[in-house]
Amino acid sequence: MKATTKVLILLATLFFLPACSLLPKEVDKTKGWSAQKFYSEASYAMSEGNYETAIGYYESLEARYPFGRYAMQAQLDVAYAYYKNSQHESAIAAADRFIKLHPRNPYVDYAYYLKGIVNFNRNIGFFSRFVPTDTSQRDPGTALDSFNDFAELVRRFPDSEYAEDARTRLAYLRNNLAMHDVHVARYYMKRGAYLAAANRCVNVIEKYQRTPAVKEALITMIEAYDKLGLEQLSADAQRVLALNEAQSNFEVPTPKLEEEPSIGRKLWDYLELDEN
Template sequence: MTKTRIIIITLTLILLSGCSLLPKEKDETLGWSAQKFYTEASFAMSDHDYETAIKYFEGLESRYPFGRYAMQAQLDVAYAYYKDGNHEAAIAAADRFIRLHPRNPHVDYAYYLKGIVNFNRNLSFITRFIPTDTSQRDPGSTIDSFNDFAELVRRFPESQYADDARKRMFYLRNNLASHEVHVARYYMKRGAYLAAANRCVTVIEKYQRTPAVKEALEIMIEAYDKLGLEELSTDAKRVLAANIQNGSLDVVDRDYEEEKSLGQAVWDYFELDKN
């Protein structure tokens, strides 16, 4: 063995032994009981320190995977992720709880939480302070939220969360109908009259008793007129007139409405959402 190689090996051994002597990061949770983990996580939640709460909830389950504290932590961590703005992790945690504990008395909350996460996931920091028409956004999360709440109501009709879920479903249904009307308007501006009419047909068939039906019929009439489809236009006019006469278009589902702030009122007055 050459002298150079001996020196290299010696230095390597010294470095490795030195690394082993470095102080390791102290684990503050060493020796904590399951109750201690849960209590500290709850304190962190009350202080809005969601990142720490998540760490403690997950640490609890990792160290004490069985028992009531671990089970509760699996549910609470989903809410902590939601409050921390990690929507995908929140839904994944709720789905995991549902899969592991389908008969748990609190599983209805997991379904409800999924609906709430999807209900709010399109609301960015800016849109919370600058009011916009939520029906103009991508409807993907709206559909997911509606389906989550529908699943809750179907499985647990007597749940304490079912009534609120139904009200939110009415609101989401109105939003989905309005989205179809926005798309129909878009097609009308670009001369795609048949596509616009088909969107309006969707509103009338799938979203009856919503505020969007009247506008859908009006757009449909205009689209058929542009296409020279007089018979279809006449039929649409007849339906619109009949519904106006019997007041059907005035009876809509309005069980859930977002609280309108002063900013929203000003926004609506100046029609700032209009193109």
């Protein structure tokens, strides 16, 4: 490289550096904010539906003020913010973290309930909110997770304000899980796997008694036994079907649910907050 070229490069660099120093630096507007200020701004963002901003404030609050009442509440509120922002895994992780850190907190039942709601709505999906679909035909993974979340809530906190809705959702999920097994049995029938179909129906009858799916399971079971040439088992299943129909045991009410429960953010009374 020629000497003149090197000189030109050096001069250009020297000219550019002062210009860079004049560029405005990004200002952290949260510098010096108190924990209360962080929480207030996060609450306002939540009320405006600006969940991503709220999440940022909640996380900054806990990072700067990890010990205190506002940080504890932010740990729970951020789970709801994640849920509203459709960040399901993060919502569940935040709720699990709150449960682990504060197992005796008077609002820990809310964390269990929120987990159930997140998984419940993941199972419903986007399109079924607008187009009627049979959710029992879907992969039962998140439905099982939701069932377990609600079951844990009811077991640990039977008198919780969320327990009644959790029980309703448990009944709904139980019906769906039972019908899922019926759909699987019918699929086996189409494939000629009659023994597998019959066994799946037995699982429905034994595991999901008092659900509408039991009738469908018995009907499919009878067909499967007929295909297998198991006349005695088919006759036994027919008798069970007829007896239960005569006693109206299949007339099980379908649980009615709110599509979107009004769970909201959990507001705490700071004066009575359990810090343990």
